[in-house]
Amino acid sequence: MMRDPFGEHTQASSRARLSVLGGEFTVRSTDAALLELAVEAFGRLPTQRLERKPPRLTVQLVRNELPQTWAGGEAPPPPVLSAGAGLLCATVDAGNFAIVDVALARALISVSSAMLAHAYYARYELIEFAFLTLASRAQSLVPLHAACIGARGKGVLLMGASGAGKSTLSLHALKCGMQLMSEDSAFVALQTLHVTGVPNYLHLAPAALDFLTPGALRASIESSPVIQRRSGTTKFELDLRDVRGDVARAPLKLVATVCLSRQAAACEAALEPLDRKEFVTRLRDEQPYAMGRANWRGFERRIAALPAYELKRTRHPDIAVGQLKELVAAARRPA
Numbered sequence: 001m002m003r004d005p006f007g008e009h010t011q012a013s014s015r016a017r018l019s020v021l022g023g024e025f026t027v028r029s030t031d032a033a034l035l036e037l038a039v040e041a042f043g044r045l046p047t048q049r050l051e052r053k054p055p056r057l058t059v060q061l062v063r064n065e066l067p068q069t070w071a072g073g074e075a076p077p078p079p080v081l082s083a084g085a086g087l088l089c090a091t092v093d094a095g096n097f098a099i100v101d102v103a104l105a106r107a108l109i110s111v112s113s114a115m116l117a118h119a120y121y122a123r124y125e126l127i128e129f130a131f132l133t134l135a136s137r138a139q140s141l142v143p144l145h146a147a148c149i150g151a152r153g154k155g156v157l158l159m160g161a162s163g164a165g166k167s168t169l170s171l172h173a174l175k176c177g178m179q180l181m182s183e184d185s186a187f188v189a190l191q192t193l194h195v196t197g198v199p200n201y202l203h204l205a206p207a208a209l210d211f212l213t214p215g216a217l218r219a220s221i222e223s224s225p226v227i228q229r230r231s232g233t234t235k236f237e238l239d240l241r242d243v244r245g246d247v248a249r250a251p252l253k254l255v256a257t258v259c260l261s262r263q264a265a266a267c268e269a270a271l272e273p274l275d276r277k278e279f280v281t282r283l284r285d286e287q288p289y290a291m292g293r294a295n296w297r298g299f300e301r302r303i304a305a306l307p308a309y310e311l312k313r314t315r316h317p318d319i320a321v322g323q324l325k326e327l328v329a330a331a332r333r334p335a
Contacts, residue, residue: 007062010030010062011030012028012029012030012060013030013032014028014029014031014035015028015029015035016035018038018039018042018043018045019042019045019048019054020042020045020048020131020132021050021132021135021136021139021141021187021196021197021198022047022048022049022050022051022054022055022135023054023056023134023135023138023139024057025042025057025058025059025135026056026057026058027058027059027061028058028060029060029061029062030062030063031061031062031063033063033116034061034062034063034116035061037111037119037122037123037127038059038061038123040123041123041127041128041131041200042131042198044241045198045200046199046247046248046249046250048251049250049251050189050192050251051139055138055139056105057105057107057135057138058106058107059106059107059108059109059130059134060106060107060108061109061111061127062108062109062110063111063112063116064095064096064110064111064112064113065095065112065113066095066112067114068112068114069093069094069095070093070114075118075121075228076092076093076096076114076115076121077092077093078092078125078230079092079125079126079129080092086101086102087099087100088100088102088133088137090125090126090129092125092126095110095111095112095115096110096111096112096115096122096126097109097110097126098110098126098127098129098130099130100130100133100134100137102133102134102137102138105134105138107130107133107134109126109127109130111126111127120227120228120237128198132185132187132198136187139189141187141188141189141190141196142187142188142189142293142295142296142299143185143186143187143289143290143293144157144159144185144186144187144188144290145159145185145286145287145289145290146158146159146166146184146185146257147166147167147170147181147182147183147186148180148181148182148186148195148248148252149169149170149173149178149179149180149324150178150179150181150252150255150328151177151178151325151328151329152328153250153252154253154328154331154333155179155181155195155248155252155253155254155255155328156254156256156257156258156324156328157186157195157254157256157257157258158170158258158260158311159257159258159259159260159282159283159286159287160259160260160286161286162231163262164260164262165260165262165313165317166183166184167183167184167202167204167205167208168204168205168208168211169260169317169320169321169324170182171202171204171238171317172211172317172318172320172321173321173324174202174243174245174246174247175212175217175245176318176322176325177246178246178324178328179246179247179252180199180202180240180245180246180247180248181196181197181199181248181252182197182198182199183202184203185197188254188299188303189251190295190298190299190302192253193253193254193302193303193306194251194252194253194254195251195252195253195254196251197248199240199241199247200239200240200241201237201238201239202237202238202240203235203236203237204235204236204238205233205234205236206236208236209221209222211316211318216244217243220238220242220243221236221238222236224236224237224238224239225237254303254306255306255307255328255331255332255333256306256307256309256327256328256331257279257283257303257306257308257309258271258308258309258310258311258324258327259274259279259282259286259308259310259311260310260311261310261311261312261313262313263312263313264312264313265313266312268314268319269323270312270314270319270320270323271309271310271311271320271323271324271327272309272310272311272312273307273308273309274310276304276308279304279308280300280304283300283303283304284300307331311323311324
């Protein structure tokens with residue numbers, strides 16, 4: 001019989017400390033390459049502290065040598081999500097999974113050598129899943145499928161389905177001097193309406209280059225790695241930590257929500273107010289995951305009390321960003 005069949009006594013050879021969504025993580029790993037993947041995702045990020053005493057969280061990364069279970073050369077299958085006994089799980093196969101224990105403020109991530117060969121999926125679907133889930137649940141944050149940009153500490157959520165233009169507007173907001181919090185996921189503290197996120201990567205379709213003149217920013221995008229989404233679409237993965245721009249250094253105070261429309265604006269003025277009923281309908285339609293959280297009702301009441309707008313497509317993203325800058329400048333911080 002094996003002396004240590006569960007690997008309980010395997011010592012972590014590598015360690016790191018990372019700050020994610022205001023949570024302070026101690027990360028231990030049996031494999032340096034696996035730890036580097038976590039550092040690649042969350043290293044060099046702003047602290048984004050939401051609480052005076054941030055939660056202390058622990059993640060264990062384990063390299064697993066089980067053989068590949070999917071066809072050679074193909075991407076791994078997507079993880080299956082499940083829950084039970086207070087645990088949240090994302091499972092690809094026997095060697096690739098993430099288990100999050102919110103009550104004990106810890107997570108275990110297992111990655112095989114075959115999965116590590118597909119580093120994007122290992123990072124995005126297992127490592128980022130575990131870190132973001134643990135940090136947001138530990139602080140009861142409301143998780144939203146939305147981008148967040150702002151200025152002078154005030155933030156605006158940009159909501160819209162995939163392909164609505166969140167990433168392109170985020171890029172041009174950064175280019176035009178606004179603060180960028182995140183392009184696709186925003187997390188809101190219910191009591192204060194502060195928004196945090198992970199300003200690590202910006203994922204841009206090749207068509208986003210059509211609106212950029214030659215220069216350092218365009219060159220950075222063109223030299224970025226290209227990733228393939230599960231949908232089959234390919235995108236540039238621009239590392240924001242290597243780009244000149246005002247990445248948000250602290251949580252932004254939410255002052256408004258903007259719903260992006262695929263409809264073209266009839267004139268230069270593309271930003272139109274939404275009444276409360278219409279906004280709440282869109283909010284519920286676009287945020288099914290957040291609606292399942294226990295704090296949703298309180299959050300819905302608070303965000304519906306803020307101004308909400310619809311932003312139609314403009315002939316150039318900079319026009320829309322100009323109107324968003326004016327919106328943020330004129331907005332008053334909510335109490």
